[in-house]
Amino acid sequence: MEENGQEKNMTDEEWENRRLCVDGSCIGVIGEDGRCKECGKPYDESLDQASCEAVEREDSVEQDQTDAADGYEDAPDSDDDSDDASDDGWDDRKLCSDGSCIGVIGPDGNCKECGKPYDPDAE
Structure with missing residues (x-):
């Protein structure tokens, strides 16, 4: 330099x-x-x-x-190889139908991020 x-x-x-x-x-x-x-x-x-x-x-x-x-100290114990993601609803969530939005659809049927109503035909 x-x-x-x-x-x-x-x-x-x-x-x-x-x-x-x-x-x-x-x-x-x-x-x-x-x-x-x-x-x-x-x-x-x-x-x-x-x-x-x-x-x-x-x-x-x-x-x-x-x-x-990495499995040290405070890691939760796991006795089975099941996928915990399905237990928390991750696989069941509906993404916002607006392709430029990162939100998910809430219980009221609207996107939690932008507020747009869910449109199943837009997927």
Whole structure:
């Protein structure tokens, strides 16, 4: 990567220790002046700490879900090979007849997402 005519290569240590902008919609990193090189926002350590804690919580939840799916610790016991999806009504649901909608038909006969009435002829 070239910047101002000089070639810049980040070492692994520099890469691991960089501080990302605390604005979640910005792709910048914090420069030596304490401001984001991309948007110019000042670095706020308290916001960065809160975002780190949120990421750690998300990682923990994802790991728990992975462990459960892999058959570790909190995974539900399964004595048979039956498909549990049919037990919860997954196979019985009716999708919205509007092809651009992601909703399902509710007990009132209307789509829970867009509100359109179910049209069996549109399938």
